[in-house]
């Protein structure tokens with residue numbers, strides 16, 4: 001799967017605001033919103049190709065059981081995102097998926 005970045009921080013949005021979270025930013029989006037603050041994850045070539053297992057391993061390295069799958073638009077890689085979500089939930093992680101919904 002194409003990964004823009006994986007990092008640990010505090011959730012800044014939504015009902016989990018303030019909670020420690022591992023963010024998995026999937027690369028690519030088919031929209032070009034004028035307010036977008038993550039264009040580096042929308043276009044260009046700044047991404048890593050990683051297996052779902054490798055992404056799960058990097059998430060585990062942070063020791064945090066809460067994960068936010070974001071983008072870009074993560075559902076462009078729906079098959080891979082679903083596989084990652086299935087793997088993580090089977091291991092007891094709590095997951096949030098951020099999508100534009102289109």
Ligand code: SF4
Pocket residue numbers: 029030031032033035036037038039042071072073100
């Ligand atoms: S949908 Fe999100 S990631 Fe895509 S261009 Fe709009 S703000 Fe950026």
